[in-house]
Amino acid sequence: DDLMESDDDEEQKVKEESDQGAGPGDEMEEEDDSDKKPAAAVSSSAMDDSNGETSSPSSHRFLDNSSLRNHLKLIREHIATAERKRGTAGAGTSAAGTRDKELEEENHHLVVQSNKHLATLAEEMARAHGELAKLYNPKFPELEELLPNFLQYKNAVRIIGNEMDLTKVNDELNEILTSNQIITISVAGSTTSGRPLSPEEMKKVDAAATYMEQILEVQKELMAFVENSMESLCPSICALIGPSTAAKLLGLTGGLHELTKIPSCNLQVIGQVKHNSESRAGLSGISLKQHVGLLGEADLVKSLPRQYQKKALKVVAAKLALCARFDFVNVDTGKARSASTGLKFKQELLEKFEKWQEPDKAPVLKALPKPDLEVKKRRGGRRMRRWKERFEETAMMKQANTRAFSAQQGEYGDDAMGITMGLLDTADSGGAIRKVGEKRKMRQANTKASRKRAMQMAQQAKNKDGLASSVVFTQTTGMELVNPEANKERVKAANAKWFKDNAGFQSSLPKKGT
Numbered sequence: 003d004d005l006m007e008s009d010d011d012e013e014q015k016v017k018e019e020s021d022q023g024a025g026p027g028d029e030m031e032e033e034d035d036s037d038k039k040p041a042a043a044v045s046s047s048a049m050d051d052s053n054g055e056t057s058s059p060s061s062h063r064f065l066d067n068s069s070l071r072n073h074l075k076l077i078r079e080h081i082a083t084a085e086r087k088r089g090t091a092g093a094g095t096s097a098a099g100t101r102d103k104e105l106e107e108e109n110h111h112l113v114v115q116s117n118k119h120l121a122t123l124a125e126e127m128a129r130a131h132g133e134l135a136k137l138y139n140p141k142f143p144e145l146e147e148l149l150p151n152f153l154q155y156k157n158a159v160r161i162i163g164n165e166m167d168l169t170k171v172n173d174e175l176n177e178i179l180t181s182n183q184i185i186t187i188s189v190a191g192s193t194t195s196g197r198p199l200s201p202e203e204m205k206k207v208d209a210a211a212t213y214m215e216q217i218l219e220v221q222k223e224l225m226a227f228v229e230n231s232m233e234s235l236c237p238s239i240c241a242l243i244g245p246s247t248a249a250k251l252l253g254l255t256g257g258l259h260e261l262t263k264i265p266s267c268n269l270q271v272i273g274q275v276k277h278n279s280e281s282r283a284g285l286s287g288i289s290l291k292q293h294v295g296l297l298g299e300a301d302l303v304k305s306l307p308r309q310y311q312k313k314a315l316k317v318v319a320a321k322l323a324l325c326a327r328f329d330f331v332n333v334d335t336g337k338a339r340s341a342s343t344g345l346k347f348k349q350e351l352l353e354k355f356e357k358w359q360e361p362d363k364a365p366v367l368k369a370l371p372k373p374d375l376e377v378k379k380r381r382g383g384r385r386m387r388r389w390k391e392r393f394e395e396t397a398m399m400k401q402a403n404t405r406a407f408s409a410q411q412g413e414y415g416d417d418a419m420g421i422t423m424g425l426l427d428t429a430d431s432g433g434a435i436r437k438v439g440e441k442r443k444m445r446q447a448n449t450k451a452s453r454k455r456a457m458q459m460a461q462q463a464k465n466k467d468g469l470a471s472s473v474v475f476t477q478t479t480g481m482e483l484v485n486p487e488a489n490k491e492r493v494k495a496a497n498a499k500w501f502k503d504n505a506g507f508q509s510s511l512p513k514k515g516t
Contacts (some may be wrong), residue, residue, distance in 0.1 A: 064126040065216055073115055074220070077227050077245065080105075110333070113252075116224045120253030123224070124501045127152055127217050133186055134159065134210040141199050144190040151275055154178060158187070159207065161471050164199050168192070225249055234339065236329040241344030242322060243300040250296050258333065261326045266319040271295045297322070302351060312357055317354070321347040401425040 037404075043260070064070065084105065105160065135146045137160055145162075149155040161174045168191035175184050206293045232245040236258055239248045254272055273296035294315060297303065303314050328343045380386055402424040416422060 063213065064122060065213070066221065070119055070220070073112075073119060074223065077112055077116070077224075080108060081227070084109075109231050109500055110235060111388040113228055113235050114257050116228050117255070117257040118250045120221065120224050120228070121256040122265045123217055123221050124254060127221075129212065130214045130217060131155065134207065134214060136197075137203065137207045137210055139196075140203070142191065142194055145187065145193055148183065148187055148190060150295055152214070153218075156211050160211055166191075166198060221253075225253060230255060235333070236326070236327050237339050237341035238325040238344030238347075239322065241341040242316065242325050242348050243297065243302060247296055247300045254296070258326065258330050262330045264323070264324075266316070266323040269295075269322055270297055270315050272297070299422070302348065306355055310355070313358075314355060316350075317351060321351065338401075349430065398426065 049415045087105065134156065139146065141164065142162065145155065145158060145474075146475055158175065161171050161178070163169065165171055168188050172184055172188065175187070179187070228249040229245050232240045232248050232252075234254075236248060243251075251269075251272060252258060252261060255264060270291050274294060294312070297319055298311065298315055300318065302318055303311055305312050325344050325347060329339065331337070333338045404425050405422060406425060408436045
């Protein structure tokens with residue numbers, strides 16, 4: 003906290019001096035210091051001055067912030083001081099040790115401030131991308147959904163420009179995009195509702211794209227400084243996932259203290275680029291890594307086969323959360339920073355990953371245990387007697403296992419092979435199986451029909467000469483003898499009444515008076 007307050011005081015003094023002493027001489031000094039700056043960072047102010055009429059005066063750009071400029075200046079001075087110190091190494095005085103400690107504290111504070119600026123620059127990049135998309139939407143409104151990545155969108159805008167026929171720029175697009183993306187963009191460009199931009203609109207689009215490039219240059223400079231300082235700030239994190247990935251994570255989260263507050267489940271997706279159906283060019287999302295952020299780029303995760311990467315990402319994220327807290331405690335309490343925890347966790351993870359990839363062991367054929375031929379003594383008692391009764395041989399089984407002396411039973415082959423029933427099959431020897439047929443009475447229904455049927459069956463049983471008939475004569479039933487010829491005459495007489503040759507027409511109505 004003291005370092006933070008002292009550095010804020012220094013920045014405030016530098017700002018006041020720059021505001022008070024702004025003149026031709028100061029501008030020349032800034033130009034002399036600009037030799038150490040990147041080209042894009044130097045041209046940021048020039049771009050704002052030259053294109054002041056294109057950008058709205060109300061728009062606030064973070065690159066114009068004096069705090070960021072002063073921070074970049076301090077970083078360059080710190081890097082130059084460290085290089086001079088390495089060039090003059092060898093003077094082993096106490097003053098040199100004190101100066102080394104001061105440089106280390108200053109480096110730590112600059113890294114913390116750089117992480118905060120990187121987080122702000124990420125938000126500024128998103129705002130600049132939105133401004134560029136707003137300016138370029140009249141020309142190609144579908145491009146923003148097809149390319150959700152900021153860098154790809156900016157590069158595609160640079161290449162396409164004001165060209166309406168996208169087939170002419172396919173070769174240039176092939177250097178930054180995949181073939182599926184190029185095909186989708188070409189199809190969308192042929193059916194787009196956009197129009198060519200005017201020169202003034204194209205000038206604004208170029209200015210917005212240039213501003214995004216300047217943000218990228220500043221991000222690269224801060225990221226390079228943080229990567230070089232990661233080993234001293236958080237050695238355990240660097241030992242686990244590498245300095246490059248650690249610098250990107252700290253830049254997105256805003257510092258080591260903020261990183262310790264994030265749970266491991268959220269560490270997996272930090273820095274993730276979300277895709278939609280348009281950005282996937284209508285293809286399946288199976289090939290894309292779902293729920294994977296910057297941590298998926300760590301060598302510890304990428305070294306594994308694809309089927310183990312998602313499982314390894316969860317384990318690495320859990321260990322990263324522990325390493326972040328370990329490093330923060332050492333920094334906060336002023337203890338010596340060590341990479342022992344990160345190296346220990348990394349070794350444990352490597353051993354675990356090796357076990358994951360080991361082939362399954364073949365089943366081992368174990369020998370059967372040695373049989374225990376001795377009969378164990380059992381205690382007596384009611385329980386034991388009941389247990390013996392359950393498995394005791396019954397009297398019937400005893401007879402089946404006993405055979406009569408000098409007596410053949412059944413066929414010779416079965417008797418010789420012992421396939422017999424023993425004493426159970428001999429009634430003379432008191433066997434349990436008896437061959438006496440059991441007489442069972444059948445229950446008969448006592449109804450009128452059943453009695454009639456029984457009487458008929460009894461009558462049939464008595465008449466066995468073959469001359470008996472099954473016809474039964476009772477008081478209500480009898481036999482009628484019919485003459486078939488007489489029946490024919492009766493039918494003929496009935497038909498002659500109506501169908502006779504001289505019958506004529508007769509009415510079927512009843513006669514009057516009858």
